[in-house]
Amino acid sequence: MFVRTVYATGNPERIDRTLDGFRAEAVGLLTAQPGYRGYGLFADRELGKITMGSWWESAQAERDSDRELRARRAELLAPFEGTAATALWEVAVETPPGEAGPGAWFRVVRTDADPAAVDRMAEVFRDRALPVLEKSPGFVSAAMLVDRATGRASVGAIFADRETLVASRGPQADARARAVAAAGVTVWSLEEFEVVLLDHRRS
Structure with a gap:
């Protein structure tokens, strides 16, 4: 994908x-x-x-x-x-799309790594960071996107509302720090956005 x-x-x-x-x-x-x-x-x-x-x-x-x-x-x-x-x-890791209604929010983290470490980065996200994310109240879905040529990645997560997104900031910061250390990547941006429209056809 x-x-x-x-x-x-x-x-x-x-x-x-x-x-x-x-x-x-x-x-x-x-x-x-x-x-x-x-x-x-x-x-x-x-x-x-x-x-x-x-x-x-x-x-x-x-x-x-x-x-x-x-x-x-x-x-x-x-x-x-x-x-x-x-x-x-390229989609390296994804959860089922899930359903998000009005008021949902989106967090995206962009990272850089050695291109040779992309598979390792995806493995760490899937095995260490994603299980923590999936347990967060209000979690809807997540995906890691990668550019194998440059080593860049974009990790996005959707939450049911702004309240649960805000509540997840501290736990996710801790999980992100552990994953970054394990994978040897550099975080270069962290942003949050209102979800305006979602359309899922992947099933």
């Missing part, structure tokens, strides 16, 4: 218009593409950040869909966007 992520920053005063556009069109555009398996749209309305991820059954399906959808994605981002970056990831 592969995931295309988009990370955009812009004027917070114009974020709602762009989010409304993606809510109205994204799932319809994506489901028309072969190999589509899911989508998530997340926002930091205060700072002016949007991140999103679309899931694909193969790297070829991701490439084909990106070619078809790139122009419309740019149009939808245009009212808000100041910067935008797109990346392709």
Whole structure:
């Protein structure tokens, strides 16, 4: 499985218009593409950040869909966007998607490691960090995405609401520190976003 992520920053005063556009069109555009398996749209309305991820059954399906959808994605981002970056990831570890209703929140941690250590990093997350995460009240789902060429990884977790996300910060910080030490990786960002839209097709 592969995931295309988009990370955009812009004027917070114009974020709602762009989010409304993606809510109205994204799932319809994506489901028309072969190999589509899911989508998530997340926002930091205060700072002016949007991140999103679309899931694909193969790297070829991701490439084909990106070619078809790139122009419309740019149009939808245009009212808000100041910067935008797109990346392709391989899914190394994932839990069942789970169900998240209104008010859900998303935490994402990005790390760097030696590319030769990617499998070790995924093993540590699966065997040490994920069991702790899954026991957290309000936990919905999680995934580790990796770029084997660079050693980068992105670990995302969805919680049922902001209250349980906030309550998980301390325990997850401790678990993350242990996993980072065991895997030999460097954390370079930690962010939290409101869940705007989720669409799961992976089952």
